[in-house]
Amino acid sequence: MNPILVLGGGPAGLSAASELAALGAPTLLVERESYLGGNPVRWHYSLLAPDLRPAEEVIGALLERVEGDARIERRLSTTLTKAELGSHGYRVTLATADASETRDVAAVVLATGFDHFDSRRKFEYGYGRFPDVVDFKELEGMLHDNKLVRPSDGQRPHRIAWVLCVGSRDLQVGNPWCCRLGCVVSIKQAVEVRQKHPEVDAYIYYMDIRTYGLWEDLYWKSMQEYGIKFIRGRIGAVTLAEGGSRLLATGEDTILSRPTEVPFDMIVLASGMEASAGTKQVAELFGVPVGPEGFLTPRLTDLNPVDSGLPGVFLAGAATGPKAIPDAVTEGMGAALRAYQYARD
Amino acid sequence: MPIVEKSLVSVDRVEHLEVEGIDVSGDWNTFLRSRVVTDLDVKIADWVKGQPQGETISRCWQCGTCTAGCCLHTDYGLEEFNPRYFIYLAQIGYEEELRRYASTIWRCVSCNKCVERCPKGVKVEEVIHTIGTYLELSGGAAESPADRFDRAYTENLLGRGILDEAALFRTYERLEGRRTPARELLRLGLTLLKSGRLHTGPFAHRTRGWNRMRKVLEAKLTEDRARRRASVPAPPVPSGRKP
Ligand code: SF4
Ligand code: SF4
Ligand code: SF4
Numbered sequence: 001m002n003p004i005l006v007l008g009g010g011p012a013g014l015s016a017a018s019e020l021a022a023l024g025a026p027t028l029l030v031e032r033e034s035y036l037g038g039n040p041v042r043w044h045y046s047l048l049a050p051d052l053r054p055a056e057e058v059i060g061a062l063l064e065r066v067e068g069d070a071r072i073e074r075r076l077s078t079t080l081t082k083a084e085l086g087s088h089g090y091r092v093t094l095a096t097a098d099a100s101e102t103r104d105v106a107a108v109v110l111a112t113g114f115d116h117f118d119s120r121r122k123f124e125y126g127y128g129r130f131p132d133v134v135d136f137k138e139l140e141g142m143l144h145d146n147k148l149v150r151p152s153d154g155q156r157p158h159r160i161a162w163v164l165c166v167g168s169r170d171l172q173v174g175n176p177w178c179c180r181l182g183c184v185v186s187i188k189q190a191v192e193v194r195q196k197h198p199e200v201d202a203y204i205y206y207m208d209i210r211t212y213g214l215w216e217d218l219y220w221k222s223m224q225e226y227g228i229k230f231i232r233g234r235i236g237a238v239t240l241a242e243g244g245s246r247l248l249a250t251g252e253d254t255i256l257s258r259p260t261e262v263p264f265d266m267i268v269l270a271s272g273m274e275a276s277a278g279t280k281q282v283a284e285l286f287g288v289p290v291g292p293e294g295f296l297t298p299r300l301t302d303l304n305p306v307d308s309g310l311p312g313v314f315l316a317g318a319a320t321g322p323k324a325i326p327d328a329v330t331e332g333m334g335a336a337l338r339a340y341q342y343a344r345d
Numbered sequence: 346m347p348i349v350e351k352s353l354v355s356v357d358r359v360e361h362l363e364v365e366g367i368d369v370s371g372d373w374n375t376f377l378r379s380r381v382v383t384d385l386d387v388k389i390a391d392w393v394k395g396q397p398q399g400e401t402i403s404r405c406w407q408c409g410t411c412t413a414g415c416c417l418h419t420d421y422g423l424e425e426f427n428p429r430y431f432i433y434l435a436q437i438g439y440e441e442e443l444r445r446y447a448s449t450i451w452r453c454v455s456c457n458k459c460v461e462r463c464p465k466g467v468k469v470e471e472v473i474h475t476i477g478t479y480l481e482l483s484g485g486a487a488e489s490p491a492d493r494f495d496r497a498y499t500e501n502l503l504g505r506g507i508l509d510e511a512a513l514f515r516t517y518e519r520l521e522g523r524r525t526p527a528r529e530l531l532r533l534g535l536t537l538l539k540s541g542r543l544h545t546g547p548f549a550h551r552t553r554g555w556n557r558m559r560k561v562l563e564a565k566l567t568e569d570r571a572r573r574r575a576s577v578p579a580p581p582v583p584s585g586r587k588p
Contacts, residue, residue, distance in 0.1 A: 124462065165464075169464060170464040171463075171464060171465060171466040172461075172462065172463070172464055172466075207406065207407075207408045232409075233408065233409040233413065234408035234409055234410045234413070234464065235410075235413065236410050236413030236414040236462055237413070237414060237462075250413055250414070250419070251409060251410075251413040252409030252410075252412040252413040252418075252427075252429060253409075254407060254408070254409040254412075254429060257427055257430055258424070259412065259413060259418055259419040261419075
């Protein structure tokens with residue numbers, strides 16, 4: 001059997017590759033970055049919601065399975081530049097910085113994932129201009145390294161605000177969808193901050209709290225056990241206060257029906273998820289239909305969320321829409337099974 | 346509902362009992378109007394949505410981004426001017442409460458910051474004006490000084506085809522029923538002239554051939570108003586009047 005190609009080495013791709021190997025299929029795992037693990041590794045995610053397990057433990061276990069398996073051929077810093085449908089799968093061209101080669105593969109799993117929204121595009125929030133406005137993926141890194149300080153002066157912040165739905169649910173930036181994770185991750189971060197530094201006050205500005213399913217528990221705990229405060233209103237803009245030493249979150253407290261301009265030492269933006277550059281590229285190469293959001297569209301989102309509808313092309317993880325790691329891992333398994341069945345027949 | 350102490354509730358909620366012109370309601374046995382919302386009516390939202398400028402009203406999800414940046418609400422401190430709240434009242438159809446803002450709603454200066462920021466693509470400024478139009482057309486709003494100024498302004502413009510500040514001021518004074526002393530007027534006029542904010546000379550301004558234009562314009566305005574008035578449902582009987 002020709003190998004089955006898995007594109008993307010994030011949680012979904014890792015899960016698909018290790019599952020394929022377990023089924024006994026030769027597997028070719030291609031990743032455009034120089035490392036495996038995807039966004040969680042790239043941004044040094046700290047604890048994962050809702051179980052508050054270190055990301056390293058979760059991703060580490062996936063990596064171990066893949067790296068310890070001789071049936072999985074791993075190609076890093078490699079991109080796909082061409083794909084042609086043949087009689088038994090695809091003929092693909094793989095390119096590194098200095099070389100390219102052609103390979104025949106029996107089936108393809110697209111696990112090309114997402115990119116975090118670039119918060120500079122929401123310019124009212126001052127990200128990129130005010131050092132203490134940080135993106136929540138950067139806060140993950142700070143929490144991971146146990147270094148919760150303001151980038152501007154290296155001091156511990158006294159009061160932090162989280163702003164939800166940055167670059168999500170927002171027609172001004174052209175992203176109407178919900179990021180699914182911003183709420184639970186922000187709440188998790190606030191809990192993590194209060195666990196480590198109970199003296200830091202945490203406020204979350206929200207429009208709706210979407211901690212769906214069993215995640216609701218973390219939301220309740222965050223209020224009941226960690227004293228996190230929730231203010232209903234979307235922040236309109238962030239400006240400087242107190243001679244530039246603090247930040248002003250200007251918004252409307254819609255429950256008070258009053259403007260609020262409260263100073264914070266640090267403001268964390270829960271930036272949304274967008275289809276990654278890689279996802280957009282493979283959509284074109286294979287001709288997978290994309291939705292208005294740019295994510296790949298499965299042929300039947302309900303009955304078969306991992307089938308693209310194209311021969312031998314299967315989908316997994318955040319390439320088809322915002323997704324949490326457990327869902328990405330599950331889809332990786334599903335796509336592996338479908339790709340295996342296709343290649344075998 | 347009997348209340349405990351009159352001074353604890355806002356004046357407009359106290360039900361006065363008068364006998365031969367004398368308020369005999371005491372401090373401890375007064376009645377007050379209920380605060381309970383007893384009726385909602387979707388017709389306001391429907392009407393607003395049906396207007397070309399109001400159709401985005403149904404997109405609003407009450408996040409408050411518009412109010413957060415609204416200069417009237419924040420910088421100017423006009424607490425009762427809250428575009429998000431106006432939209433909410435119109436959406437749920439709480440007409441009685443909305444009507445309290447019938448004149449405030451026109452204070453919008455059309456800076457469009459709200460439109461620039463609204464994440465849902467609500468044309469807030471247009472929607473607010475459409476709600477204002479609804480309230481105006483369906484009647485019942487007490488006229489405020491701002492309304493009277495608007496009326497003077499329109500009269501002035503329609504009458505002459507060009508704005509004449511001195512005449513505008515006179516009309517407004519008449520509507521307000523007040524008279525500024527001549528010395529004060531002179532001082533004000535000179536200050537404005539010097540700073541270039543008054544363009545009236547000794548002769549009244551007037552556009553040439555305006556009378557013909559005016560007839561056409563007036564006919565059109567009357568027709569427009571009649572048509573729009575006819576499209577507005579009748580205002581409700583205010584609820585909560587009975588103790
Ligand atoms: S998950 Fe929460 S933060 Fe993310 S877009 Fe949805 S509501 Fe906003
Ligand atoms: S910003 Fe838009 S969606 Fe938010 S409250 Fe204002 S009009 Fe509604
Ligand atoms: S256009 Fe009107 S409602 Fe909108 S921000 Fe400006 S003053 Fe406020």
